Amino acid sequence: MLSAMSLFSVAGKTVVVTGGSRGIGRMIASGFVDAGATVYISARKKDELDAAAAELGCVAVQADLSTADGVGALVEAVTARESRLDVLVNNAGATWGAPLADYPEHAFDKLWNINVKGVFYLTQRFLPLLRASASPENPARVINIGSVDGLRVPEVENYAYSAAKAGVHMMTRHLAHRLAAESITVNAIAPGPFESKMMAFALGDPALRSAIEGQVPLGRIGRPDDMAGAAIYLASRAGAYLTGAVIPVDGGISTHG
């Protein structure tokens, strides 16, 4: 593909994708690498992380972002090499499903730490590098990965997850408002069903898979390009005048209300 589309170009940008070794994070990291960006990916599991980084062509940084130490390790590793950060993709997250009567308290603690607190503190700690990239013509970009489960009530019993992802969406708007004057945009992508480990239990079962596909107005599971395309749009010149938006990339699921 010839790189004539400067409107959507992210070539030469420096990008961090958390949870970039698999699933949606990997789709986004791979899209940015193919588009010519320098990409750092973080994950907790070193072997999987190193394999993904070598395969995709990313720089690997091992970090558990639910902890202050993990956040610090990632920020320090990137700061050691880069004088600016153009795009931060807060993707790392977890889910938890259990019946209402048995829903465990530690699920709330875990999901709050990784899905909400991790996003907030990583963004906070990366602000100096984001500010170094930011200009009114070409803002620095923060892209948070929310979920369609944070927009409409899901069928599955993942109470802490849906609540945490709704929290990510609101935090996106709050940070967008606060950081707009500094030329840092903050937007969220709310994915529907994609091929990820989080979805593997459902998509691996043919009956359940076709049931899920049946709920998607566009009639299919999301593909890697669907996710990479949305992230690249938000990170490129094309997405420069957008902040505080929550974009469903869900095949139309959120139109059910």
Next chain:
Amino acid sequence: MTPSYPPAHGLLNGKVTLVTAAAGAGIGFATAKRCAEEGATVVISDRHEPRLGAAADALTSITGVKPLAVPCDVTSESQVLALFDAALEAYGRIDVVVNNAGLGGTAELAEMTDEQWSTVLDVTLNGTMRCTRAALRHMIPRRTGVIVNNASVIGWRAQRGQAHYAAAKAGVMALTRCVAMEAAPHGIRVNAVAPSLAMHPFLAKVTTDDLLAELTAREAFGRSAEPWEVANVIVFLASEYASYMTGEVVSVSSQHP
């Protein structure tokens, strides 16, 4: 009739590009400069460490971006591996490798020592093999990448005193063709340029006026090439415009056998 230096077209936007022997006055430096101008993230190496620093400074002042500069003697496998490790540590991937390192000399075979023969072969042919092998080991798992080798028309033509250099350059051509067949199924392209006469201050210093006049007379344009004119062809082979070319040795110019 002086040709005009071309404007950049973003042909290598975001491509991490490694150029060996890039610190001299010839094709290597011209290639690193043209690649940087075309949007590549450039990694330069050279055996000569002080000159490497000067080349990095020169590129920084021309393109505004400081290249990663790693000393490397391509006759040392460990130094080649260290060069690739340094590039991967900095950028996570290598999209393009330009094998420019080579060493010439003049000696008729009857007077040639084993050492003269081996030194020329080790730098010119074995060095290209080592860097190509290191590149493939990184590129094959990623299923993408481009290698451009610097051969020479002397690999085709007869010239006294050049048995070692001509054999090495003919070897580079054969290496290019064979490796291209191995790499193609992995989405990797391997090509070579064969410059005829690219003039630069060092060459002018080591070549007699008579030989230079004789070589110039063989040129279709009646003059030597500027190093950047050869670099332009390397940029083309490295770019997506050459997506259907592999295993080719492109004469620069007019001396294909």
